[in-house]
Amino acid sequence: MLFLKLKYLLYYYKSKSLKKKCKKNYKNEKIEFVKKLYKKKFSNKWFLNNFEIFNFFLPKDKNKKFDYLEVGCFEGLSSFYVLSEYNYVNAFFLDIWDLPNPNSKTLSNDFDSIEKAFDENLSGFNFIKIKDDSVVSMRKLFKQNKSFDFIYIDGSHNGEDILSDAIEAFKILKIDGLIFFDDFLQYDNSRNIQSYEGISKFLSLYSNYLKIEFFQNNLVVRKKI
């Protein structure tokens, strides 16, 4: 991880200062969003750690039409944020929920109730829900000629899975579109390949085709023209 941080040191420090600014600038939006969660069913609020920087990269115009894909929705906290903020978002939410991927470490949750909570939390909104493995689903989306302006990847954090997710997501990302990765600098000794090792391969393979916009525990890349 140290080697990766050194390689991208400039991005790392630039992003650190952007993160600090965003924490300040989006403080009130975060307070307002947290108030909306009062009657919802969220047992985990991981997304709140990314709230400010996620906001920074989402469209500033809340009436903008854009194509959004989320990989790994859990109870739908980030999904709820996008749907409640953007009036014309064309949103696709994808998660495997109770169909475990044998290669991935799964969270020790009752995924039947997690999926039910997702359905309840998002009831009344318009969106496409896909219940399947991320790679399989993104390949299907590619075959259907779907493409996205913003892809949030928060599925399996195994290095090999995140690398496959990144490769499939890149195929269905529009030119100038963004991929936002969660928690890629997190170390977990139960994983054979760490997230950052997968991402590091992705960054080397695609270095000519992408621009790094943000590099901290979240990574944001833009598809170059």
Ligand SMILES: C[S@@+](CC[C@H](N)C(=O)[O-])C[C@H]1O[C@@H](n2cnc3c(N)ncnc32)[C@H](O)[C@@H]1O
């Ligand atoms: C950390 S949670 C996502 C949190 C969510 N974005 C939020 O804001 O609360 C990770 C999710 O990825 C899903 N997941 C793990 N491996 C997957 C795979 N291979 N395909 C699709 N989803 C997967 C899990 O079922 C889990 O719900």
